[in-house]
Amino acid sequence: MQNRGLITVFAILFGLVSIYQLSFTFISSKVESEAKEFAQSKYSENEPDLREAAEARYLDSVGVSPVFLGIDYNTAKDKELNKGLDLKGGINVILEVSVKDILRGLANHSKDPAFNQALENATELQKASQDTYLESFFKAFEALPGENTLASPDVFFNKNLEESITPLMTNAEVKPIIERKIDESITSAFEVLRKRIDKFGVTQPNIQRLGKSARILVELPGAKDVSRVKKLLQSTAQLEFWDVYKFEEVASFLQAADNRAGEIELAKSGKTAVKETVEVVEDTTEAAEEDDVSKLLGGQDVKDTLVDDNKANPILSRMVSLGNQGSPVIATFRLKDTAAVNGYLRMPQVRSLLPTEMRFAKFVWGLPSPNPQLKGEETTALYVLKGNRDEVPPLGGNVVVDARQEYDQMSRIVVSMQMNGQGAKVWEQMTGNAYQNQSQIAIVLDDIVYSAPGVTSGPIAGGRSQISGDFTVNEGQDLANVLRAGKLPASADIVQAEVVGPTLGHEAINSGVMSFAIALIIVLLWMIGYYGRAGVYADIALLVNILFIFGILAGLGAVLTLPGIAGIVLTIGMSVDANVLIFERIKEELAKGKSQKDAIKDGFNNALSSILDANITTGLTGLILLVFGTGPIQGFATTLLIGIATALFTAIFITRLFIDSYTRNGKDLPCTTSMSKGLFTNVNIEFLKKRKTAYIVSSVLILISLTSLFTNGLNQGVDFVGGRTYTVRFAKDVNSAKIQDDLIATFGSAEAKTYGGNNQLKITTKYKVEETDTAIDEEIERMLYETLKADLPADMTYEAFVGDQEGKSIGRMEYYKVSPTIADDIKRDSFWAVFGSLIVVFLYILLRFRRWQFGLGAVAAIFHDVLIVLGIFSLTYTFMPFSMEIDQSFIAAILTVVGYSLNDTVIIFDRIREYFGEHPSWKMNRVIDVALNSTLGRTMNTSFTTLIVLLSMFIFGAESIRGLLFAIIVGILVGTYSSLFIATPIMYDTVKRKKIEDLIDIKKEEEEALEA
The missing domain is CATH 3.30.70.3400 (Alpha-Beta Plaits)
Incomplete structure (x- = not known):
């Protein structure tokens, strides 16, 4: 082997770099174990919050202290091997920024009927369309009757877009401008979210925009407080300051609204009003004295108005307590009743009861809080803001230039804000009016009133203000964070979310490590038992391969997931396969009487073509997964692709280094043991004679599979149906x-x-x-x-x-x-992943063998394998003791089966082509049968070792990937069968003898290229 010294140096350096990259993981794990032990020594299991806080304090205290070779914990944590949610626990969400909201904003909240109708129609189109929302909007707008133009003053020709759009523009000219503005808004949303997440305090967060779509992926490994994360991500941070009505200004309307809503409800049901007495749960801090409230309600007795019959008094019967005179709180309701109360207050018949000066009033709710008198059930206060025709607040949150969490004089947590000069001027005017009128100003964030303080010491100059509330430290920090980061340009819905508890993550790591170790030990022992000393060298190459994989993952900052571990385990089988191919070819060359040196050289050279073909086809399916997959599936594809590259290097070069070093002085290396000697050497199965039987068996299996698929269907997971x-x-x-x-x-x-x-x-x-x-x-x-x-x-x-x-x-x-929307997209991408892989594979085989018959045989075998795997899942999902849902992981399994089946088929085809060159006088069926028999040892050996590692993972691994592994196991069994009895016979039945000479010439060209 040429350049032996260079390869040795490269392998040593690569190994040292991999060890260096992995050292960060060992250092961070060591310090975190010490922190955990410290916290456990201080607090009991019944104090998890205190333990967690103590652990965080410990890590913070030692963060910059050198641990090993000058590396501190903070540095190690930043560079450690990233673990996915399924191994570490945490939160993964996909947010979809509302393009509908952005369009409304670009149109300056137009009231144009055509524009708003197009928005609603686009929303309906989205339910059954793969178009983007913007594409659906354009279609809906142009489908409306009449001549509707996007450049109309009622649509996009306004003060927001007057520099970009003129009234004479056509719809075709306006569309790219709107597309660019939408893209800018989504980019802005991405930056706002990134700033918020950077301050959240989670190590190794991941945020990325998914292509050019309106979707943003956010991964927070280790995050535990789900509600806090959701608030942080979905809060638009729409901060507003409003003047607010007092209780006594709204009380009479509240009574009248209740009566009118009751009349409407009773008219619907055909009943008459019934007055009953019920007990009211009063909040001692905010409830008015009964006599005062009676006066405010026109002299009626309060308890007579609060009836148990929701139809007669649908608003007041839901009330928990009334507000005080002079208070901005009108009443308090259970959180679960707010939707019903909103519905009544929005009724046109009810709003018509508002006095003329209150016709633009806005009804909003305060922050929910547990009510001790209702056994901790959450209640919230009703406020009424002094709205206006344009629904624009006197002061908006865009004037806030800084925000931070602080403590007030009573040691309560508050959020202090500093406004710019323009905001300070308006704030001084608003506070001055509130002081003069003895009224309050409501501080509203995303339509929720956080506080409504009064002004007791005159106008507030300088633009300083505070938001108070019953905040925790985290809530105060998050609120200051979102205000400082700025508001989202539109609302963002969580269309896909995954929350994994840390306990499941630890269990997954333990099961993954155990299954990995068991599989590795079995494979190492098998290789030694089957190939002797050559097997030892293959084992060393395998261990180096694993080191390289983890080192590269750590160096690239890639995320290790459970499917990723499955991908690594699968590469063990592939690494073994390459060595098996080499050793089998060396044995063949020795059997021909060649010297050991020549046998080793020819064995490596002859196996190289098959190894490259097999790994390239598997790599192509891995690339398809990487392009179309998301999250854990991309992790699977990443480790698979890295594993293919490292397996090739270690099998071809590392194993060769050891073998050449051992045999340099003429030492014998037979590549067999007493256990394996003679196995598969005298096998003479007439495969082609059995092809008709195989066709019948496969046809029956496919028919059963199709029948089950059309009758039972498949157990589609939420990935595909929502x-x-x-x-x-x-x-x-x-x-x-x-x-x-x-x-x-x-x-x-x-x-x-x-x-x-x-x-x-x-x-x-x-x-x-x-x-x-x-x-x-x-x-x-x-x-x-x-x-x-x-x-x-x-x-x-x-x-x-x-x-x-x-x-x-x-x-x-x-x-x-x-959500159903993203489920449709996942289903579509999965279809293209499978279909695309078949096309790519067919083209590759066509390129390699230059005959479509070989591609047809390979693709037919793939269809055969996939249909049978689908059929087995359809037939057995109702009673199997593990999940057999069809989801993204299953698609990864199918593509792995495709890759494995191709791997096997391509190696057989390569041997058939080689035998045509070596035995041009033989009949075609003899050439094929002899070629199949000669690869049987490799096929059985590789299938066995791959199945061993997969079965180990299936039995001892995590529950969440058991369905994926079962699909791959079935696929390998079926794929091994189809390579021998489907792919090759179909090629035989379609190829013509006169084309064989072309194959011989192609093989000669390749051999010359390899020798060169």
């Missing part, structure tokens, strides 16, 4: 059928399946799947908790059920949500 999935763990075994019935009663449709042990369920529901609001997510989780409450520990609260503290063993362990 919905919410929860992994819930109980203290004891539960009856999944009974719980499923309970969930159906709650949600209308739901599925509960045993997931792992009998004390863990995977629960899926499509209830309110179209709604992406955070409040809906919480509502569904509360409904889930109430439904499962009977099977949970009696003392488990809702907060404990959804919490994600480390070491948690009961409750919601994992959460995954996909």
Whole structure:
């Protein structure tokens, strides 16, 4: 081997760099273990929050202290091997910025009927379209009757766009301008979110815009407070300052509104009003004295107005307490009743009761808080803002130039803001009016009143103000953060979300490491037992390969996931396959009577073509996965591609270095042992004679598969149909059928399946799947908790059920949500991934073998394998003891099966082509049969070692990838069969003898190129 010294130096340097890159991971893990031990020594298991705080303090105190070779913890943490959510726990969301909101803003909130109708029509089109929202809007706008122009003064020719758009422009000229403005707004949203996340305090956050779409991926490994993250990401930070009405100015309207709403409800039901007396839960800090309230309500008795019949008094019957005279709080309601109250207050018949001077009043709610008198149930206050015709606040949040969390004189957490000069002037005027009128100013963020303070010491100059509330330190920091980062240009909905608790992450790491170790040990022992000393060299190359893979992952900052570990385990099999090919060819050359030196040289050279073909075809499917996949699937593809490259290097060069060094002095290296000697040497199976039987067997299997696919279908996961999935763990075994019935009663449709042990369920529901609001997510989780409450520990609260503290063993362990819109996109991308891989593979084989018959045989075998795998999933998903959902991981499995099947088929085709050159006088069927028999040892050996590593991962690995591994295992079994009995026979039945000479010439050209 030429350049032996250069390759040796390169391998040593590459190994040292890999060790250096991985050293950061070992250092950070060591310090974090010490921090955990410190926290455990200070606080008990019943104090998880205190433990977490102590751990954070410890890490902060030692962050810059050198640990090893001058490397400190902070540096090591930044450069450690990134672990994905499924290994570390955390939160992964895809946000979709509302293009509809951006269009409204660009049109200056136009009231034009055609514009607003086009927006609504575009929303409907989106439900069944793969177009972007903007494309749907353009189609909807142009489909409206009449001549509607985008450059109309009522649409996009306004003060926002007058520098870009003129009234004489055509729609075709306006469209690219609007597209550019939309793209700028989404880029702005991305930057705002990035600034917020940078201040969040999570190590190794990842935020990226998905292509040119309106979607933004945010990954926060290790984040535990889901509600905090959602608020941080979805808050538009639309800060406004409004004058607010006092209780006594609105009380009479509230009574009249209740009466009118009651009349409407009773008219609908045909009932008459019934007055009853009910008990009112009064808030002692805000509720008015009963006599005062009676006067404000026109002398009526309060308890007579608060009736239990919601139809007669639909507003006041829901009230918890009334406000005080002079207070901006009108009344307090349960949080769950706010939607119903909003509905009544928005009724035209109810709003018509407002006095003329209040006709633009805005009804908004305050921050929710637990009410002790209602057993902690959350309540919120109703405020009425002094709105105007344009719905523009007297002062907006764009004047805020700085914000920070501080403490007031009472040691309460507040958020202080500093305004610019223009804002300071308006603020001084507003506070002056409030002081003179003894009124309040409401500080409103995203339509929620955070506080409504009065002004007691005259106008406030200088533009300083405070937002007060019952904040925690984190809430204060987050609020200051979003105000400082700026507002989002539009609302952002969470269209896909994944929450993994840290306990599941630790379990996944433990199971992944164990399955990886078991697989590795078995493969190492097998190679030694089958190939002897040559197997030892292959094992060394395999270990170096694994070191290189992890070193490259760490150096690139790539994220290691559970599917990524599966990809690494799969590369073990591929690395072994390359060595198996080499050793089998060396044995063949020795059997021909060649000297050991020549046999080794020719063995490596003859195997190289097959190794390259096999790895390139698998690499092509990996590239397809990388392009079309997201999240963990990209992790799988990344490790697979890295593994292919390192496996090639170690098999071709590292193994060769050891073999050449050992045999340099004439030492014998037979590449066999007493166990393997003679295996597969005298095999003479007439494969082509059995092809008709194989065709019949395969036809029956495909027919059964197609029948099942058309009747049973597939168990499509939420990736493809949308919905919410929860992994819930109980203290004891539960009856999944009974719980499923309970969930159906709650949600209308739901599925509960045993997931792992009998004390863990995977629960899926499509209830309110179209709604992406955070409040809906919480509502569904509360409904889930109430439904499962009977099977949970009696003392488990809702907060404990959804919490994600480390070491948690009961409750919601994992959460995954996909909206129907993104589910359609995932399904489409998955189809193109599979279809694209088939096209790419066919073209590659056509290029390599220059005959379409070879490509046809390979693609037919792939179709055969994929259909049978799909059929098995369709037939068995109802009773298998693990999840067999068709999701993105399954698509990764299918493409892996495609790659493996091709790997096998291409090696066989390459040997057939070689034998045509060596035996031109043989009949075609003899050439093919002999070629198939000669590759049988390699086929069985590679299939066995690959199956061993996959079975190890399947048995001992994490539950979440068991379906993926099962699909690959089935695919390898079917793929091994199809390479021998489908791909090759189809090629034989379609190729003509006169074309064989072309194959011989191509093979000779390749051999000459390799020798050169």
